[in-house]
Amino acid sequence: MNFEFVVKDLSKDYGFGPVLDPLSFTLAAGERLAVIGESGCGKSTLLRLLSGMEKPSRGAVTARRSDKNAASPVKRDSRPRSAFVWQNLGLFPWKNVLANLTLPLELAGLGKREREAKARAMLDELGLTGMDARWPASLSGGQRQRLALGRALIAEPDVLFLDEPFSALDALTRERLQEFLLVLLERRLCTMVLVTHDIGEAVFLGERILVLGGRPARAAAWLENPLSGAPGWREHAAFFRMSRQVHAALRNAAALQNTNGKDRTPADAAI
Amino acid sequence: MKYKAPIRYMLAFVALCLAWQAGSLSLTRDVLPSPGETFALFLQALGSAAFWKDMGMSAWRLCLGLALATGVAFPAGLLLGHCRKADAIAAPLVFLTYPLPKVVLLPVFFTFLGLGDAPRIFLLALATGYQILVIVRGTALELAPSYRVSFRSMGGTPLQALRHVYIPAALPGLLTALKVACGTAVAVLFLAESFATRSGLGFRIMDAWGRGDATDMFVGILGISALGLALYGLCCLAERLFCPWRAP
Numbered sequence: 001m002n003f004e005f006v007v008k009d010l011s012k013d014y015g016f017g018p019v020l021d022p023l024s025f026t027l028a029a030g031e032r033l034a035v036i037g038e039s040g041c042g043k044s045t046l047l048r049l050l051s052g053m054e055k056p057s058r059g060a061v062t063a064r065r066s067d068k069n070a071a072s073p074v075k076r077d078s079r080p081r082s083a084f085v086w087q088n089l090g091l092f093p094w095k096n097v098l099a100n101l102t103l104p105l106e107l108a109g110l111g112k113r114e115r116e117a118k119a120r121a122m123l124d125e126l127g128l129t130g131m132d133a134r135w136p137a138s139l140s141g142g143q144r145q146r147l148a149l150g151r152a153l154i155a156e157p158d159v160l161f162l163d164e165p166f167s168a169l170d171a172l173t174r175e176r177l178q179e180f181l182l183v184l185l186e187r188r189l190c191t192m193v194l195v196t197h198d199i200g201e202a203v204f205l206g207e208r209i210l211v212l213g214g215r216p217a218r219a220a221a222w223l224e225n226p227l228s229g230a231p232g233w234r235e236h237a238a239f240f241r242m243s244r245q246v247h248a249a250l251r252n253a254a255a256l257q258n259t260n261g262k263d264r265t266p267a268d269a270a271i
Numbered sequence: 272m273k274y275k276a277p278i279r280y281m282l283a284f285v286a287l288c289l290a291w292q293a294g295s296l297s298l299t300r301d302v303l304p305s306p307g308e309t310f311a312l313f314l315q316a317l318g319s320a321a322f323w324k325d326m327g328m329s330a331w332r333l334c335l336g337l338a339l340a341t342g343v344a345f346p347a348g349l350l351l352g353h354c355r356k357a358d359a360i361a362a363p364l365v366f367l368t369y370p371l372p373k374v375v376l377l378p379v380f381f382t383f384l385g386l387g388d389a390p391r392i393f394l395l396a397l398a399t400g401y402q403i404l405v406i407v408r409g410t411a412l413e414l415a416p417s418y419r420v421s422f423r424s425m426g427g428t429p430l431q432a433l434r435h436v437y438i439p440a441a442l443p444g445l446l447t448a449l450k451v452a453c454g455t456a457v458a459v460l461f462l463a464e465s466f467a468t469r470s471g472l473g474f475r476i477m478d479a480w481g482r483g484d485a486t487d488m489f490v491g492i493l494g495i496s497a498l499g500l501a502l503y504g505l506c507c508l509a510e511r512l513f514c515p516w517r518a519p
Contacts, residue, residue: 053424083425090421094439094516103435107427135516 002029002189003080003158004066005050009059011216012045019045021218022059025210029066029158032185032192032228034206036199036246038254042217043195044163050193051082051161063158083157085165089148091136097123097147098132104155118154125184126150142173146180153184159191166201175234178204182229199250203242204234211246213253220253221246304486313490326494328470332388332463333456333502336395340452343396344403345445349437351404352411362408369405373398374462381467391463398459399452403445410444411437443517446510450503457499472498 005027012020019042027033037043048054050061063080083104084090091100101122102115110118123129126146136144145166152160162181166174178201185192196202202209207228213220225242233239274282288306295305316322351358351365373394380390414437422436464473476491511518 051424053420084421086417086421086424088415088417090417090424092418092421092436092439094442094514095435096516104425107425107431107435137516 002066003063004029006062006064010049010056010061011058012049013057018216021216023219027191030189030191032205032207033210034194034196034202035210035212036196036202037212039197041212043212047161047163047193047195080158081155082159082161083152083155084161085148085152087164087167089144091144091148093136097128097134100136100147101151101154104151108155122150122154141169142177145177149181149184157190162194164196199243199246203239203246204228209246211249211253221249301485304489309486309489309493312486313493316490325470325472325475329460329472329498332392332395333460336392337399337452337456339396340400340403344400345407348404348407349411349441352408353437365404369401374459377463386467394463395456395459399456402452402455403448406448407441407444410441414440443514446506446514450506453499453502453506457495461495
């Protein structure tokens with residue numbers, strides 16, 4: 001199913017002032033969006049709003065069928081299916097690798113045989129063949145991460161939401177997993193929204209980069225990053241140029257936040 | 272660790288017997304019979320039907336009491352730990368009555384439930400059920416919110432969450448609670464069996480004491496200890512069986 005997401009005037013207020021200024025954009029089917037910003041700037045809030053886990057105070061996120069057969073929508077698939085990988089992965093320690101992997105399928109009501117066939121294929125794809133009966137606690141950090149990615153993708157979601165999924169890994173493992181994620185996504189038609197505070201990660205994975213800054217958060221910059229996913233992209237001169245651009249946008253956003261602070265509360269300015 | 276667990280347990284057992292022997296020598300055998308003669312009599316008792324009848328009676332009361340406690344307290348603990356509204360109402364009731372020593376209610380239960388097994392089993396269940404309730408509720412409250420978020424984001428219903436998240440996450444807590452409850456249960460059992468009954472190890476101990484037969488009394492004490500030990504062992508076994516992910 002191809003879905004595009006139309007975000008219109010999306011904003012959030014928890015009751016003590018807005019945390020997100022109205023934000024509008026369109027996300028094409030299969031597009032990879034990276035949202036970057038300082039810790040606590042509201043990126044995770046934006047992710048929860050986009051995914052529908054939280055209701056916006058104003059505005060809306062609508063999913064529109066963007067494929068040719070949209071005229072005859074099947075009811076069951078009229079809503080996009082989403083999947084998540086959280087910072088702490090959310091793997092269940094009391095379920096072994098296979099049970100963790102098949103859980104989304106089980107919740108969707110798939111039969112045991114079908115679940116396990118899909119899981120075997122996914123285990124092979126994840127490079128976790130033969131580890132079905134292992135407990136998550138006995139896996140390495142990278143293996144756990146792959147398992148979490150596989151569990152998110154096994155039910156063939158239309159959109160994958162990632163909330164700083166690789167932040168607990170060492171630099172090299174993180175790069176390997178970013179590359180692995182791209183490989184997984186290339187084989188599927190799946191839109192990706194990644195929230196991160198890592199510039200390299202945003203530039204490597206995001207075809208578009210949204211720099212969030214200020215309080216309340218607003219789009220400090222939208223950067224087109226069409227070379228993301230190209231072979232050798234991490235080594236490319238343009239990769240570093242884009243990284244510098246994101247860096248500058250983040251700095252500007254921070255400066256914006258400070259000036260914002262002055263005309264808000266003295267406490268904010270003190271920080 | 273230089274020695275394997277069975278050897279370490281054997282060594283501990285021998286050390287305890289030596290301490291016992293020393294105590295027996297210094298206190299005279301009328302007060303504390305020696306381990307040798309107690310074990311000899313204990314082995315002899317193992318061959319008698321009367322001893323096994325008492326043992327069986329006690330084991331039956333213990334198991335029924337603990338099963339009743341688990342059956343009520345585990346779901347209740349889950350409910351309080353995961354449902355704020357239920358907790359707001361029930362937690363004050365639980366914690367106001369928690370410190371109350373349940374054993375003092377035995378005469379009350381005798382009055383209401385008669386002098387049969389019911390008041391004894393009910394007392395056992397009440398004393399151990401509180402421990403299970405408090406520990407299971409605590410475990411449920413401590414469940415990292417990330418598991419709930421992760422499960423909810425997979426589109427699971429609350430009922431499915433119960434099966435896939437809340438129950439398995441609470442099992443280690445339940446088994447810890449049962450281990451704690453084993454000790455309580457055996458202690459409460461003794462009290463519950465020392466009045467108005469002619470069966471069970473508690474009765475046997477009090478009866479031997481009344482007759483001034485210290486050795487037979489210690490046979491009963493060994494029996495009730497063995498029962499507690501077996502129960503504790505069962506809990507450990509259950510932990511391995513039901514919480515395999517926690518195995519070292």
